[in-house]
Amino acid sequence: MDSAKGPTEWGEGRHGVGPWEGPWPEDPRYDPEFLAHGDTRNVVDAYRYWSLEAIRTDLDTRRHPFHVAIENFENDMNIGTVVRTANAFLAQAVHIVGRKRWNRRGAMVTDRYQHIIHHETVADLAAWAAERGLELVAVDNTPGSVPLETARLPRECVLVFGQEGPGISEDTAVAATMTCSIAQFGSTRSINAGVAAGIAMHAWIRQHGDVKQSW
Structure with a gap:
């Protein structure tokens, strides 16, 4: 699991969302640690709760040449x-x-x-x-x-x-x-x-x- 902790910009409070509400999604891209404890990483909303590896894999499908x-x-x-x-x-x-x-x-x-x-x-x-x-x-x-x-x-x-x-x-x-x-x-x-x-x-x-x- 990758840690949810990391530096933030301009000394602001951490960005992100809290623990997942409701039944957990079955999509393997979601990280159980983030679903359980929230995701405070500075990532776009589309990648909320995703694991680091899942995000990297998706980015690799869209990278510019x-x-x-x-x-x-x-x-x-x-x-x-x-x-x-x-x-x-x-x-x-x-x-x-x-x-x-x-x-x-x-x-x-x-x-x-x-x-x-x-x-x-x-x-x-x-x-x-x-x-x-x-x-x-x-x-x-x-x-x-x-x-x-x-x-x-x-x-x-x-x-x-x-x-x-x-x-x-x-x-x-x-x-x-x-x-x-x-x-x-x-x-x-x-x-x-x-x-x-x-x-x-x-x-x-x-x-x-x-x-x-x-x-």
Whole structure:
């Protein structure tokens, strides 16, 4: 059984529902622990009382064909946010390139529902993607990049994000088939990597997603 306990956002009270009222459903997707004690997880209503494994299995039937990768050579603190956003947009998987360990706090336990794949180097990620016919699309404000606002993103791809500060590595710049920049109008030269990932994923959804299938 997966625990009903977990962090909540903004210090709010826990979300959820109490113990199941009435006869218990016979559907095996329902978790007896949640039926008996309530479900306080931050999940959509359609998944209330479902077991963790049942939710993951259902998500796997609906995942989008894009992946997300983030470089972690300097222990980037934005990875949790990227994972959480990838879950919201139902990415196929999140790839961590570099250090395997990362701070899961920002993921708000969504890493339990999201496939996480580790690669030691950018070359390993590029080889993995090439075997599956996935294009690497880097997202960074670098010379020669094309505006994300007007770019046509590949349907089957890996959106790659660099670390906070240095941005994408030279290896990623070389391996990517295209690099997209996000239009900015203020004084800073870059935006938070977690924010950039959310913008890019939503751009993919706007081009290829079916909003009728959203919750």
